[in-house]
Amino acid sequence: MDHRQLATDVLRSVGGKENINKVTHCVTRLRFELKNNKIPNAEEIKKMDGVLTVIQQGGQYQVVIGNQVVPVFNELSSLLGDLGESNSSDDVQGEKKNLFDRFTSMISGVFMPIMGALAASGIIKGLLACLSAFGVLTATDGTYIVLNAIGDTLFYFFPVFLGASAAKYFGLNQYIGMVIGGSMVYPSLLSFVGSEQQLTFLSLPMNIMNYTSSVFPAIVAVWFASLLNRVIEKRIAQGFRYFLAPFIVLLITVPLTLFIIGPVISYLSNGLADITTAIYNFNPVLAGLVLGGPWILIVMFGLHWAFIPIFINNMATIGYDSVMGLLAANQFAMAGAALAFGLRAKDKQMRTLGISTGGTTLLGVSEPALYGCYFHRKNR
Known part of the structure; x- marks a missing residue:
């Protein structure tokens, strides 16, 4: 090519x-x-x-x-x-674009730049879990500690990474987005989480929450900062805009995030996790039919990005996501079909196509198999 x-x-x-x-x-x-x-x-x-x-x-x-x-x-x-x-x-x-189209575009635009690092971090954490389960490494081994730091860094500092990516998408300076995200996981602030000592700002009490590994609070905070930045830049002379606009944006956005945006979005995120868990617990078979059944069509139309933050949010808030297990069955079935197509194909090029796309599907990327093996040969 x-x-x-x-x-x-x-x-x-x-x-x-x-x-x-x-x-x-x-x-x-x-x-x-x-x-x-x-x-x-x-x-x-x-x-x-x-x-x-x-x-x-x-x-x-x-x-x-x-x-x-x-x-x-x-x-x-x-x-x-x-x-x-x-x-x-x-x-x-x-x-x-309608609201749903704008949401899916935003999610893909924010998450795609960090998806490679996110996938790599997930693989490392999965590898560590396997090595630990088989007794090869323990949590006190130096090798485990180093690998765990590599795999856990992105998840722990997720608001920082999302802050940078969201800032780029919303047209805000990326370093301002990083400062907003970093302030949400700053150690001195996290020390007040669950503490009997009350943190105040301008004599007003703050409800400090743990935003490590969180998804939505940083995105919403940076979106608000981008809107605020546009308003401020229109009212500041060009010569002072470079340093004065970021100063005002940070001075307003960070406290407002800690006071209102963060807690409100966190409560909504927890509610979203509870809803998805309740749907699964109501009837896992029905949930599999409703969500897992049409998943191949959702991927085909590129709408799966709308679900990505929900999966990550569930992992961050409750430590697991039941829906991904349902979708994994769909993924393995697609991989098996592609591999079977490749093994049965007589043409060398088609055999290579089936086996290679079956392998990428097992790793979570199904579109090559979807369009290369399935749809063009659906009647054969």
Whole structure:
């Protein structure tokens, strides 16, 4: 596959740079936010070498590439220049999206930049759990301690990472987002969690909570800071804006987060975890049919990003997520079907396709198998 040529052809077919508000990518897809979604020629794009399919969903024009999406995106970025960096999702002009489309776009935009590190951290923690279960390592071993630090850092300081990623998405300076997230897990503040001593700010009592590993509070706090920053920058002279705007934003956002935003969103997050657990406990079989059954369709349309923060939130608040177990059955079934397709295929290229996509599906990336093995051969 010629990555440069494919990026050039896709760019031309979606209407060129002038029709693009923003472009990002996930594990397998180029995700365009276009000014006019009627311009692209979907059939032309589908026929390109290296393109699996095209999906228009969630307010985005999605070109499914598969495992080669990163080099294609890099080539596309070089053709677009600084387009993707200069536009935040709220500033660009284009077709109006409904609330759900905006939410899924936001979630994918915030989580995708850290997804690689998140997956790596999860693998390390899973490996440590296996080594511990089989007695190879104990919690007091130096090797265990070092590996656990590597695997646990992102989860412990999640608000910092999310603060940076959310700031980039909402058009705020990333370092301001990191400060907001970092202040939520600052050791001196965490020492007041569960303490009999009351922390006050301007003589007002604060309800300090433990935001380590939390998901939604940092995102909402940075979103608020981005809105506040826009208002402030319009009212400050250019010469003072560079240092005065961040000063005011942090001085207002961080205390407000500790007073209101953090506690409110934390209570809502706990409620969301309770709801998903209650659905599962009501009838696991019914939950499997309702959630696990159509999951392949949800992934196909790129709407699975709406569920990612729920899964992570459940892991952070209650330590596990029952729904992911239901979806794992779906994932293993898809992997088995792809591997079976590869083992039975007579054509060498199809055999390689089935076995390789079956392997990536086992690792959690199902789109290559979905579009490479299943849909194009659903009647065979």
